[in-house]
Amino acid sequence: MCGRARCTLRPEDVPRASHRHGVSTRFLHLDRYRPSYNVAPGSYIPVLRRDSEVVGDGGVTVECMKWGLVPSFTKKTDKPDFFKMFNARSESVDEKPSFRRLLPKNRCLVAVDGFYEWKKEGSKKQPYYIHFKDGRPLVFAALFDSWHNSGGETLYTFTILTTCSSSSLKWLHDRMPVILGDKDSVDTWLDDPTTQKLKPLLTPYENSDLVWYPVTSAIGKLSFDGPECIQQIPLKSSQNSLISKFFSTAEKLDKETKSAYVKEEPTVEEVDEEKDRSNEAKNLGFQKIVNAEPVLEDNSAVASSHLESVKSEVVQGNANGEGKSTKETGESNDIIPTETETQGHGFTTIEELKQLEHQQEAVEDKPGNENQKTCQTKKEGDLEFSKNSSGKSGTKRDYEVFSAEKPLKQGKKQGKGNKANKIKKSNETQSTLHFFFDGK
Structure with a gap:
């Protein structure tokens, strides 16, 4: 010892x-x-x-x-x-x-x-x-x-x-x-x-x-x-x-933390109860939505009857000589109620329709507008012309000229003779346009 x-x-x-x-x-x-x-x-x-x-x-x-x-x-x-x-x-x-x-x-x-x-x-x-x-x-x-x-x-x-x-x-x-x-x-x-x-x-x-x-x-x-x-x-x-004790303690704490977040498997009765609660909550929510929506009535009959009454009043007023406030267009003999008479009835007067029409025409006259209408293509000899029109009468027609020659590729270097050829082609194009307008 x-x-x-x-x-x-x-x-x-x-x-x-x-x-x-x-x-x-x-x-x-x-x-x-x-x-x-x-x-x-x-x-x-x-x-x-x-x-x-x-x-x-x-x-x-x-x-x-x-x-x-x-x-x-x-x-x-x-x-x-x-x-x-x-x-x-x-x-x-x-x-x-x-x-x-x-x-x-x-x-x-x-x-x-x-x-x-x-x-x-x-x-x-x-x-x-x-x-x-x-x-x-x-x-x-x-x-x-x-x-x-x-x-x-x-x-x-x-x-x-x-x-x-x-x-x-x-x-x-x-x-x-x-x-x-x-x-x-x-x-x-x-x-x-x-x-x-x-x-x-x-x-x-x-x-x-x-x-x-x-x-x-x-x-x-x-x-x-x-x-x-x-x-x-x-x-x-x-x-x-000490180190092993530390890690064993850390591992124990980790297991306790994980077990705190792990949920036990629910039983069949608990699942059924959960389903009943969710269905009941859905029904209650649906009832609240239905109660919150306003009741919409069918007012089509009322609107039609109201329109008939307005028309009858207008006809009766014209028969009695009270049509001073109405206006007649040069294209139609229909009598349209005035603005004062149609207030509250949801109708539009002829003046308002004309203003809307003028505004539409002004928008269509603007160049590059997407609302422009393309007319059918006309053929004149070997050249194709495409006419773009805005639909407005009295406007000048523009024509696009499509040449049969292939354009030069972008990025290709031009030689010394390319400049003369370019001038020549532009002159030919101008002569073709003059010929077309002269013919017309």
Whole structure:
């Protein structure tokens, strides 16, 4: 579980972090220690343990040990594997022979700045850096042992105890190191001769001062070291989740909007009701139109009787010598009622008819009028003449001459002789016209 850590503390900071400042302290093998942001099993870390050889009560020793327990019963010729037991489960620590024999006298403390844990996200893993909010060191409960190799060298190694994850870190991993957060827990773990009081200490750390944030995945390489290891990075997965959340929300809103405009299919009864309402509306509209139209009566009989009465009055007036206001034309002997007598009867007098006729003749006399009448074409020899007449007597007749020769095409360039030919043709046309009028 806890396979990477940051340990940049000074050796003298370890007793202070373990609440052992002011007591006799011995430092061993400090030349092996290398502060690092990326400490892995097999590296040397300062470890605080009890030491009976130290003069004074409660004396301790800070010794550099390798992370990754190598039991003392390991064969001298075996190659040590530091990754095999770099963690020990606190629930079974008093059961396994490798750890059970270490509980009475080989308890120790490991102080670090923080540790790393990986969160599984599909096929990938995202590392997080976990530390105290105020920056103080974390103190882990640990066990140590010594092993003698074939060369006669004594090697001190340790393992960090783990427990189930706290409620705030369950989302990240199911295990976490045993953190001793106060002086009482540290004193009990180091000084208590019995193991009965140790079980309550091996519990998850639930205080809220433990914080974390994501870091680069390059921390997985043992060669990667430096302040870049603990630099916080933005999570791509969270950005993708925000984007996907945005689009899912937009899609949901789009569906809700569409559903608001989609009408349900009407039933048969609703269709019949709608038809009845439309027919009723049409009938009401038709009745309104009929009521609004005025009643038209047949007044043809009244008009004819009124006309007969007017004629009889005019004849009677002429018989009695009252026809002074009437006028007679030179072309007809019919008697027409005067304007004063026909007012209100809708008749037109002879004077008005003549005025209309003169106006019509004036319009017809205008050249280019569309009302001009074209007379039939007369033939004189090989020439055709078309007579245009306005229909008015006494007006001069105009004649149009159609020549048998083809006219020149438009756009064709004329040569030097074309000008003479043009003059000649115009003279011939004039002579033909003179001949025609002379003949007439």
